[in-house]
Amino acid sequence: MSGKLERLFTPRAIAVVGVSQDPVRPGSQAVRALLQNGYRGGIFPVNPNYPAHEGLRCYPSVAAIEAEIDLAIIGIPSRGVNAVIAECATKKIPYAAVLSGGFREIGPGGAALQDEMVALARAGGMRLVGPNCLGYANVHDNVYAAFGSITRPPKLWPGPVSLVTQSGGFGYSIAIACAQEGMGFRNVIATGNEADLDAIEFIDALIDDAETRIVVAYIEGLPNARALLELGRRAARAGKPLLVWKGGITEAGARAAATHTANLTGSYDFYRALFRQAGIIEIREIHEAVDLVKALQARKLPHGRRIAVMGGSGGSAIVFADAAEQAGLAMAELSPLTTERVSRVIPAIGSALNPVDFTAGYIAGGGGEKFRAAVQAVIDDAAVDAVCINFATTAGDAARVGAEALGEIARATNKPLFAFLSTPREFAGDALAILDAERVPTLPSPVRVAKVIAALASYRELRERAAAPAGEPAPARNGVQRIAIGPRMSETASKAVLERIGITVTRDVLVQSADEVPLERLRAPFVVKIASPDIGHKTDIGAVKLNVAGREALGAAVQEVLAAAREHAPRAAIEGVIVSEMVTGGFELLAGAVNDAVFGPVVVLGAGGIFAEALNDRTCRIAPFGREVAVEMLGELRCAAMLRGLRGNPAASFDAVADVLVRLSRFAWDYRDTVAEVDINPLIATPQAAIAADALIVGRHAG
Amino acid sequence: MSGKLERLFTPRAIAVVGVSQDPVRPGSQAVRALLQNGYRGGIFPVNPNYPAHEGLRCYPSVAAIEAEIDLAIIGIPSRGVNAVIAECATKKIPYAAVLSGGFREIGPGGAALQDEMVALARAGGMRLVGPNCLGYANVHDNVYAAFGSITRPPKLWPGPVSLVTQSGGFGYSIAIACAQEGMGFRNVIATGNEADLDAIEFIDALIDDAETRIVVAYIEGLPNARALLELGRRAARAGKPLLVWKGGITEAGARAAATHTANLTGSYDFYRALFRQAGIIEIREIHEAVDLVKALQARKLPHGRRIAVMGGSGGSAIVFADAAEQAGLAMAELSPLTTERVSRVIPAIGSALNPVDFTAGYIAGGGGEKFRAAVQAVIDDAAVDAVCINFATTAGDAARVGAEALGEIARATNKPLFAFLSTPREFAGDALAILDAERVPTLPSPVRVAKVIAALASYRELRERAAAPAGEPAPARNGVQRIAIGPRMSETASKAVLERIGITVTRDVLVQSADEVPLERLRAPFVVKIASPDIGHKTDIGAVKLNVAGREALGAAVQEVLAAAREHAPRAAIEGVIVSEMVTGGFELLAGAVNDAVFGPVVVLGAGGIFAEALNDRTCRIAPFGREVAVEMLGELRCAAMLRGLRGNPAASFDAVADVLVRLSRFAWDYRDTVAEVDINPLIATPQAAIAADALIVGRHAG
Numbered sequence A, B: 001m002s003g004k005l006e007r008l009f010t011p012r013a014i015a016v017v018g019v020s021q022d023p024v025r026p027g028s029q030a031v032r033a034l035l036q037n038g039y040r041g042g043i044f045p046v047n048p049n050y051p052a053h054e055g056l057r058c059y060p061s062v063a064a065i066e067a068e069i070d071l072a073i074i075g076i077p078s079r080g081v082n083a084v085i086a087e088c089a090t091k092k093i094p095y096a097a098v099l100s101g102g103f104r105e106i107g108p109g110g111a112a113l114q115d116e117m118v119a120l121a122r123a124g125g126m127r128l129v130g131p132n133c134l135g136y137a138n139v140h141d142n143v144y145a146a147f148g149s150i151t152r153p154p155k156l157w158p159g160p161v162s163l164v165t166q167s168g169g170f171g172y173s174i175a176i177a178c179a180q181e182g183m184g185f186r187n188v189i190a191t192g193n194e195a196d197l198d199a200i201e202f203i204d205a206l207i208d209d210a211e212t213r214i215v216v217a218y219i220e221g222l223p224n225a226r227a228l229l230e231l232g233r234r235a236a237r238a239g240k241p242l243l244v245w246k247g248g249i250t251e252a253g254a255r256a257a258a259t260h261t262a263n264l265t266g267s268y269d270f271y272r273a274l275f276r277q278a279g280i281i282e283i284r285e286i287h288e289a290v291d292l293v294k295a296l297q298a299r300k301l302p303h304g305r306r307i308a309v310m311g312g313s314g315g316s317a318i319v320f321a322d323a324a325e326q327a328g329l330a331m332a333e334l335s336p337l338t339t340e341r342v343s344r345v346i347p348a349i350g351s352a353l354n355p356v357d358f359t360a361g362y363i364a365g366g367g368g369e370k371f372r373a374a375v376q377a378v379i380d381d382a383a384v385d386a387v388c389i390n391f392a393t394t395a396g397d398a399a400r401v402g403a404e405a406l407g408e409i410a411r412a413t414n415k416p417l418f419a420f421l422s423t424p425r426e427f428a429g430d431a432l433a434i435l436d437a438e439r440v441p442t443l444p445s446p447v448r449v450a451k452v453i454a455a456l457a458s459y460r461e462l463r464e465r466a467a468a469p470a471g472e473p474a475p476a477r478n479g480v481q482r483i484a485i486g487p488r489m490s491e492t493a494s495k496a497v498l499e500r501i502g503i504t505v506t507r508d509v510l511v512q513s514a515d516e517v518p519l520e521r522l523r524a525p526f527v528v529k530i531a532s533p534d535i536g537h538k539t540d541i542g543a544v545k546l547n548v549a550g551r552e553a554l555g556a557a558v559q560e561v562l563a564a565a566r567e568h569a570p571r572a573a574i575e576g577v578i579v580s581e582m583v584t585g586g587f588e589l590l591a592g593a594v595n596d597a598v599f600g601p602v603v604v605l606g607a608g609g610i611f612a613e614a615l616n617d618r619t620c621r622i623a624p625f626g627r628e629v630a631v632e633m634l635g636e637l638r639c640a641a642m643l644r645g646l647r648g649n650p651a652a653s654f655d656a657v658a659d660v661l662v663r664l665s666r667f668a669w670d671y672r673d674t675v676a677e678v679d680i681n682p683l684i685a686t687p688q689a690a691i692a693a694d695a696l697i698v699g700r701h702a703g
Helices: A026-037 A078-090 A108-124 A168-180 A199-208 A227-237 A251-260 A268-278 A286-297 A314-326 A336-345 A365-380 A396-411 A431-437 A446-467 A491-500 A551-568 A609-615 A627-636 A654-670 B026-037 B078-090 B108-123 B168-180 B199-208 B227-237 B251-260 B268-278 B286-297 B314-326 B336-345 B365-380 B396-411 B431-437 B446-467 B491-500 B551-568 B609-615 B627-636 B654-670
Strands: A013-017 A042-046 A071-074 A095-098 A127-129 A135-138 A143-146 A158-165 A185-190 A214-219 A242-246 A306-311 A386-392 A417-421 A508-511 A526-531 A544-548 A576-581 A587-596 A600-607 A618-622 A675-685 A690-692 A695-699 B013-017 B042-046 B071-074 B095-098 B127-129 B135-138 B143-146 B158-165 B185-190 B214-219 B242-246 B306-311 B386-392 B417-421 B508-511 B526-531 B544-548 B576-581 B587-596 B600-607 B618-622 B675-685 B690-692 B695-699
Touching: A013 A026, A026 A042, A026 A071, A026 A135, A026 A143, A071 A078, A071 A143, A078 A095, A078 A108, A108 A127, A158 A168, A158 A199, A158 A286, A168 A185, A168 A214, A168 A286, A168 B314, A168 B386, A185 A199, A199 A214, A199 A227, A214 A286, A227 A242, A227 A268, A227 A446, A242 A268, A242 A286, A251 B314, A268 A446, A268 A618, A286 A446, A306 A314, A306 A365, A306 A446, A314 A386, A314 A446, A314 B168, A314 B251, A336 A365, A365 A386, A365 A396, A386 A396, A386 A446, A386 B168, A396 A417, A396 A431, A417 A431, A417 A446, A491 A508, A491 A526, A491 A695, A526 A551, A544 A551, A551 A576, A587 A654, A600 A609, A600 A627, A600 A654, A609 B609, A618 A627, A627 A654, A654 A675, A654 A690, B013 B026, B026 B042, B026 B071, B026 B135, B026 B143, B071 B078, B071 B143, B078 B095, B078 B108, B108 B127, B158 B168, B158 B199, B158 B286, B168 B185, B168 B214, B168 B286, B185 B199, B199 B214, B199 B227, B214 B286, B227 B242, B227 B268, B227 B446, B242 B268, B242 B286, B268 B446, B268 B618, B286 B446, B306 B314, B306 B365, B306 B446, B314 B386, B314 B446, B336 B365, B365 B386, B365 B396, B386 B396, B386 B446, B396 B417, B396 B431, B417 B431, B417 B446, B491 B508, B491 B526, B491 B695, B526 B551, B544 B551, B551 B576, B587 B654, B600 B609, B600 B627, B600 B654, B618 B627, B627 B654, B654 B675, B654 B690
Parallel strands: A013 A042, A013 A071, A071 A095, A095 A127, A158 A185, A158 A214, A214 A242, A306 A386, A386 A417, B013 B042, B013 B071, B071 B095, B095 B127, B158 B185, B158 B214, B214 B242, B306 B386, B386 B417
Antiparallel strands: A135 A143, A135 A185, A508 A576, A526 A544, A526 A576, A587 A600, A587 A675, A600 A618, A675 A690, A675 A695, B135 B143, B135 B185, B508 B576, B526 B544, B526 B576, B587 B600, B587 B675, B600 B618, B675 B690, B675 B695
């Protein structure tokens, strides 16, 4: 590890405070793990009651250690920890891993201890891991500042994967599952209470770590979730996949998380939006993480979504095709040349189309030469982005021969090759070992192969966008006067703000009586509605009239609206009545921005009217963002088919709506210090324009 | 096996036609499998060129065998098969398993051979397995009428699971995956071309087989998919779970299936509807099948959806809670008594609420006594239907102690207990062996535990309904005159049929001119539309006018509609103009019935208007069905929220719509010989009624 946190992960000497004759004590476990795994630096156990521990000299205190120490592992009861921290600070030890529990997680008393610990560390220029954690390991250098499962068998072997987890027990389950499938690790970190170093800072350091190629994180909550956006983009630019499992995404899960840690959980919709924008790979199941890490280790991403599948098991091909289509992949159409090349080497009763059916018992024939030729022909086809070979129940020699052939092909191509093999390892005749060594990701289900190819294709698309210089709108130019934001702005004032940022609003007048309406300037039909910052659901109380035309009807509508407001909201401050040109022939959307506690400004787009009521048809993105993201949002709405125009109806202008979203995102970001919420409801999308027909802006600290 | 196909599965003597010195030949593989696995009946190899085979006397022909033979296994080239079949028939052999390929799957020549084979068998009273199949095995009795993967290691061990598969290679992958997780098998059958015995008949026999407790099937297509409905209900009544994976459910999958076999695939929506109605468990992934079979073997189904989770890993509990909520489970609220009992035995820093956090390192304490008490307290709570214990990375002695405690509890309770354990088998200190033996389903992911509990809860609900005497409407009484169905009936004639079966239709008159409309009997506003069996999309050509009121407007509307029809469909036969009372204040649905080639009559319900266009919001059920199913259909529509009444709008009458669906289902079933299609579009659901505003009935053989 070079750079960030270097001495934390590769300490030259370690003090372990809290060793004892009880081998279960965290400190004892850490010393044993360091010794057994062959850590090459100095180990300095500390306990005033022992002269020696595990054959090492045992020190009465940290201060008594003569050597320079890079890391103190602390595993004593919480009440004694802060004295040790102070001692470490005095000795200028740069890092401590506090394994002990009894801090913030137990309540106010523990929180006070934890705060004191952080203050002592800050004062002494020390950084802390934990407290209340399993600790961490640098598998390459045999650094084990840990206890529990991290130090127990199965031992992880060295490799390119690093894991950061806010749950030791669950996160390490992911590591074990990967290790069982042959994947090796660099750093594994259980972050515990995150009194000082947190998951964000660890991920940040791992992106810079030359030995880490893939980062997997299990996260329950982040006080600053937005930081993941920049991390994801940095990881994308570094070409290092970042896989994140967010726990606590449902109400039940979040409640469970609340009893577990004090972390903020945040809306999962916002997390998912952020993952897309940052090129972060979302995981939701252990074997999903295993499959993806295995495939990512091969370092070949499909350049598109056109796949071919080959095998002797028709059922496996069908199941693969089903799963592929459901995952958004397309079966490639092989070229006539490919079909001819394949036909030449497969039995006549097979099929040289995609799926290629080379019939059962084919692979081993002629030492696998024909099989190799068939696969090579398909991989050479320009219409194919990835290939899955269904070995299915192929076993013994046939499996070995097939694996060797695939290995040869894999070495010479940049296209990803995958295999489905259901034969258990012990009956597969070295096939799995060969395929692992040749980095041909091999999974025990064709469905999993299809899902992983689709995930890699999506990752490639999102990573490219995330790595590109952000396609964000330019910030407001210098010299433009800053817009003043009130605590809860009236419709008129809110629309004035929207106009200033370039969003089209309806043509309105605010009047006290119908006589004031300049009929020569406004075109009927009109919408007539009450103007009051105190009345939220105007429609529900009858304070909105649609489709009003003619002086007489206008007069009546103004009276009715005022009367309705007086009746249903007698204490509301009434600014008057707004008369607007009614927008017809459009589709109603909702657009808005919220300033979230952990994500900052987020823009939300939803369907209006019936779709909003019945379907909760919404999507969101972290602000600010550019046109491409805005268009993507529109495509995600279930009502997108309506917007595109059905049965010959004209399509709404995606451009105009996207422009509103981009401007809104820029505004929400630039004004994050003063704006809490923007609500455009409805935003009417017509074939020519997107027009804000009503709007509300709420300032921060609005009370 | 008693009863159906008894001598097929437990033959007393077997002839194997097609043995040779080449050990790869299917016949040779079958003989070796019979010998190696210890089949106890007589084995009679047949090949005129050898005096002996594998130490057995080899016969020149089937006829030359003196003993009575129950089964002939045939593995010779296809051109010679039919002569052997004829010989077997002469010898009154009741069953043959034809492993040879070269039949229907290779084209017309092979199909002719296959047809001849079936004719010979029928004439001789013989039943056939295959051809073109891996064959089958009865694992309990070591009958291996098979070759390839079924005869290769890993050997399946005896147990309660039977497998029927239309794909040998893929289906057997499911068996291998189950076997790797310790599950045992009864019969495994690869059905091949299904010239005679098909998947349906095998499943039927397995439901009656006393040794089979669970049936798993992989199916690509069924010429008579409706037969699954009765099979599922029989399985439900027998208490034997039937798990079905349907391959070829997407366009890509169905295309792949078309190159593979000639089976009909059928709409997957229809399959899924049938699965629900029949209590069949749908599977879509290999480990899903493994997890479910493992859990079903424990033979404890949750009585509801309220779950509790306990463990020392907070993250595992959060992940479990997330997955549980997403799968439709609810976290149980533990009673004060339970909480008190749990509090007494867990550490103070834990949590006695659900999820119960007994903190890390707790299980082994005091020989697992406290752990046992904590789990017992939770399982005793009447508000808890199932419990998941998160062992997570617990290893060695602690895992063993925990497993023993769970085993004890499991033996004494009918509530299902599950465990999540991520520690690999070799480090789990016998825990997995103990949990397997005690039938505590243990899975390597909390997400999988949650999904399996939800699937078991659904299975229990659906099985109860499927096993109950069918809640179907009574058939039409004797004496009721049968309704005549025309090839393509006009709206008026179609509505007359609907009225006769008790479905409300709009009040209509068919007129030639506006003068004929009896305004004293019909209430405005009206819908005016062309009456012609030849014009499908009336609205699109302007041949429908809505909201017509008054004699004058009515006259104009009638003229316009006639003119539009003449202009856009000059050759259409015009019956006149229909003037209907317009139904206002209702929600538009579509209801219909189709007479499917493989499912028979199916009733479809969908949203009308904007929802139909934008969302393809539909659901279906196999006809006939009762009220409960009809109400369930309504609940499945995305527009259900609209039907229930939003923002104070009145709810549509679910009762009235359900009544229409039930009547339609009965009609579609009773008239399946003459009705091809019924289309009610729209069916208008008001708070009081469900009214067919337009209808089309198409007779079969309508050309």
